[in-house]
Amino acid sequence: MMVGVVRYTLICMVSLCIAMVSVSGQAPCTLSNVPLQQNFDIDLFLGKWYEIEWVSPAYMDAGELWINYYHVYSADEYGVVTGYYSGKDSNTAQCFLGGLAVLKSTDHPAKMLLYNEQKRKVMYDYWIVSTDYTSYAIAYGCLNRAPDSNDTCATARSWLWGRSRSLPESVKVNARTIFESLCMNLTLLYATGWRGDECIPDVSGFAERVNTDRVSFLFPLLTVVFVLSRSFCC
Ligand SMILES: *[C@@H]1O[C@H](CO)[C@@H](O)[C@H](O)[C@H]1NC(C)=O
Numbered sequence: 058m059m060v061g062v063v064r065y066t067l068i069c070m071v072s073l074c075i076a077m078v079s080v081s082g083q084a085p086c087t088l089s090n091v092p093l094q095q096n097f098d099i100d101l102f103l104g105k106w107y108e109i110e111w112v113s114p115a116y117m118d119a120g121e122l123w124i125n126y127y128h129v130y131s132a133d134e135y136g137v138v139t140g141y142y143s144g145k146d147s148n149t150a151q152c153f154l155g156g157l158a159v160l161k162s163t164d165h166p167a168k169m170l171l172y173n174e175q176k177r178k179v180m181y182d183y184w185i186v187s188t189d190y191t192s193y194a195i196a197y198g199c200l201n202r203a204p205d206s207n208d209t210c211a212t213a214r215s216w217l218w219g220r221s222r223s224l225p226e227s228v229k230v231n232a233r234t235i236f237e238s239l240c241m242n243l244t245l246l247y248a249t250g251w252r253g254d255e256c257i258p259d260v261s262g263f264a265e266r267v268n269t270d271r272v273s274f275l276f277p278l279l280t281v282v283f284v285l286s287r288s289f290c291c
């Protein structure tokens with residue numbers, strides 16, 4: 058009798074344990090479990106970020122990879138954040154430039170929505186997982202959600218950004234651990250090449266153009282921008 062109870066209890070504990078392990082194995086891969094930088098301050102995040110490494114959703118041929126790739130973010134007098142990206146085609150060394158409009162999500166300060174005026178013409182989730190603002194930033198981007206579950210990302214990317222062109226190995230190792238916890242496939246991790254000068258595009262009047270493009274494309278979101286603009290609140 059006693060042996061039976063003990064055995065039954067053991068079986069229960071083991072199955073509970075298995076259940077807990079399988080739940081905790083899945084948990085970080087849902088969007089609601091993506092870790093986010095606490096007290097994220099977009100003003101400290103503005104400026105230039107050099108791409109150090111990133112995890113692609115699909116295999117990339119070496120010839121498809123961009124070099125000298127970076128982002129720059131700035132805020133206008135109303136606190137509306139825009140940005141641009143620039144880099145070079147690794148084969149032709151041709152410079153390219155694209156505009157980014159940034160919306161801050163009401164959900165969490167570290168959750169942003171990016172609108173790329175050159176490509177896709179969609180807003181996608183761009184979240185800051187961890188940053189010290191002065192040396193590195195780890196970002197998670199979800200291009201589209203799984204059709205059957207809005208808490209699962211179907212096409213995800215992750216980035217390690219630096220305030221300079223290179224980062225210490227320890228920072229990269231830490232970033233890869235975080236990428237893994239985000240269920241990114243590390244065989245699809247690519248280091249960004251930095252060779253020679255970076256492209257310094259002429260971006261005068263660019264922020265206005267990006268904003269106008271974004272506004273005309275996403276008119277309903279205009280209200281969100283107004284609500285979030287600091288100039289209207291204080
Ligand atoms: C998913 O959809 C449900 C119901 O529509 C909603 O309550 C929830 O906030 C959504 N979750 C995310 C992460 O968007």
Ligand SMILES: *[C@@H]1O[C@H](CO)[C@@H](O)[C@H](O)[C@H]1NC(C)=O
Pocket residue numbers: 115116242243244245
């Ligand atoms: C990771 O990516 C590689 C290369 O595309 C692929 O062969 C492998 O199956 C992927 N692993 C997982 C767990 O998806």
